[in-house]
Amino acid sequence: MLAALTFLPVLGALLIAFTPRGAVALQRLLALFFTLVVAGLGITLYLGFDGSVAGAQQVFDRAWFTLPTGAGDIPVHLKLGVDGVSILLVALTAVLMPIVVVSTKVHIDKRVKEFMIWLLLMEAGMLGVFLSLDLILFYFFWELSLIPLYFILGIWGGERRLYATTKFFLYTVAGSLLMMLGVIWLTWSAQTADIPTLIEVAGTLPAAQQVWMFGAFALGFAIKVPMLPFHTWLADAHTEAPTSGSVLLAGVLLKMGTYGLLRFGIQMFPGVALEHSGLFMGIGAIGIVYGAFLAMAQTDIKRLVACSSVSHLGFVVMGLFAMTTEGLRGSVLQMVNHGLSTGLLFLLVGMIYERRHTRDFDQYGGIASVMPVFALFFVFSMLSSVGLPSLNGFVGEYLILLGTFQASPLWACIGVTGVIFGAVYLLMATRKLLFGPVTVEANRGLKDLDAREIGLMIPLVLLCVWIGLKPGSFIDKTSGSLDHLVERIDALRPVEAGAATTTPGEFALPAAEVGEIR
């Protein structure tokens, strides 16, 4: 099943490659068909997933080749599996793709065939990254998933697309090549490439070596997230990307970074991660505030949403490195939340851009009176992004802040201010865009959203509400794996610090409160 999930899109891409160039409708239909099948498989996988199990499920395992080294041959496998860390992201990717395909109807009007091929290959790459249980296979998918986005950005992007796509590519490649050294070193010193085995044995390697390896991996993922000093590629890439590219970038691709930090940073080297958790929480917290300030200063709607991503992903990183039950659960959930709400925002920005071909705030104002349905959806997405209680963003941020507070009250307090700043810039943006008098004549004649545009957002909106009202059912899917991880982390904590931070029941949420969140 997992193999089908990963390789069906490749099959689809091949099929599309053999269609005649002019058959645009057929190409769109094929892409939609394949993404829908994958989405169906993804949902089936999600529903059948047992959240209480810590290990990987639905494992697909085939021998690939053996990597010779002096000390013995390392078998490399085509090994795919899903566990609590990856299940939500896999489901998110699968569900988001058909929506992205539908969203391309207007803004991708040239070279549709190529676009659909790249889109499907990208889906294969992203699912491969989340599902791989072999380090070398993971690295394969990790690098391969770069190429489709490179083309999507470079061919169908905005005016400065060549600059943006080159910058995006070189940044991420620099990180991933250093990561390659980490991959080589780790597989060689542990004499295995199997990720579950590596998670067991990586902690037994010499401490100094672990720090270097952790550094190599963390740097690669930090660039992808992007964490603070490496965030500059993101704003350019997001701004220049076509709507569908932005949705994918925000929805899934950035999650590859946070997923990597969790899987290869925290799960594989819990000792090193714990030692440096303060640093990462700090970078995360500063990222939250810094991203918010960046967003406030933007005059371009799309750039604003892009900067808000930096802020939101700061939350995720902070929660991950709090390394507590709540922090981890909140972060994993927040990865999905960010995908949904930012995805919605990018879709909406794309829709208005398709009508007016400008993203400058000055060109808008009073849109709510011309496009009421658009305004409704925009306000909804904005509130979901801000973290209004009863919508999805609230649960994630709340859990993250709770978890971080147990680990480091200081960073949690700084992070909280980010929630406020987040409300400020998003509300400001909403006001500038939607309310007030209509100042620009061209805006008067704008058509409101049509059925297709509403239809493609409905699933995302429903998911936002569902997560907001019943987060428990989503969190439960992750609990087996994350609880096991927290046990391992707690075993590593120094004794005196352990007493001060987390012993469940004593310092964690009171039971009533947990029930409320669920």
Added chain:
Amino acid sequence: MMALLPTALQDMQALGSADWIGGAPLLCITVGILLGLLAEIVPAFQPARGAAFVVSLLAALVFEMRLIAEPVGVVFQGTFAADRTSALWGVLFVFSALLAWLYGQRYYKTEKPFVAEHDLLMLCSVLGMMVMAGAEDLLTFFVGLELLSVPLYALASFQRIKNRSVEAGLRYFLLGAFAAGLFLYGASLIYTSTGTITLEGLREVGLTSKLGVLGAALVASALFFKVSVFPFHFWVPDVYQGAPTPVTTFMATGTKAAGFAFLLKIAFLLPESAAITLAVISLVTMAIGNLGALVQTDLKRLLGYSSVAHAGTLLLVVTAALVGDPDPEGPLRAALYYMAAYVFTAAGAFGLVAVLEGDGEHFTKLESLRGLGQRRPILASALSVFMLSLGGFPATGGFFGKYYVFSSTLRADLLFVSVIGVLLSVIALGYYLNVVLTMWMKPEPEGQAPPVAYRPSASFATGVCLFLVFALGLAPGWFLERFF
């Protein structure tokens, strides 16, 4: 003259069956050369000339494959090693020549009457490469080196009506003569200090005296010239650009492989303290190659600089071998895999340059690649794959080549060197991607698109290269099990 014949016959009788099997690939090619010459003299045989070329190389390939399965060891009285390693290199040389030849079909227009010379010279060069890779003493190697170089001087200036080509040949000749001098001087110093020039003897004695080390350094320099390593790389961009593209294809892949084959063999001659120097040289070579390529506006020249950078990366393997990889087979495996991937990738890339030149002289300019993705999507896709493989992207052979190279350096504890090397290869992606970007993302220039000259042999060669590049990238186990 008559007196010589009996002695020659006696020598022939002295050859054992191992000598015949070990020397079979060399003999095949020699026969191919003779047949080619014959075909030139007897007009009736002329149509068979191409067949003689291909069949002799394929026969050599078959014998090399047999040697890989059952190596016979050192033959010809201790002068030539017919082992797995030299046979593996031999396979690469044969492929390099075949691919270059395929891309050369219908490439030459005014030189058409002389194509026979072209093919013969190429065969001589392959013979030289094989002798180099198998040489067990310095003089045998020198014979191979000259057998490789002299035909290449002529080949580089094969398009004699073009100034550029003649200049390339002259330049290559002058510097090549200089390198040959360096080599002989170094070999003589080694002989003076140790009294032997066989590798086996040198392994026993070791180079202890300063004179000997100086000799080894001179020998290494001559090899650096052949594989285009800093500071002996200056000729590369000019010669690669000036020489006819099929010849460049052959030079960039075959010559480089032959040089590295012997360099790895004689790495033990260098003292361990030379490792730092070697590491620095390889990093500087990578930097020069990559930075140089970054500013090029001509695809052929860009590939020339890129070939310098790749030589730098391969030299890292030699450094690892010198420092001591805990896996004794590691550096050799890394070098062979990297070189195999490079041979097929670079042959494909240079070959496509040759195809583009068929459309018109200026079509090697990067600017003229604009819109190629729309105009000739299959060619552009193939060239993109080769670019990504040169950059070391997964699913292509270049990835595992790079993987093995850095595995070897990391195992040899060269952490810092590996990190710098990896960062330098990020620069490389800058220009490889620029080619891809120009083909797919820049709008097509105004004006009439040139008529496309379809060349089946080139398409076939490109198909072979693509297949092998993907095979090396997707099924490395198949190659590792059989050949390494």
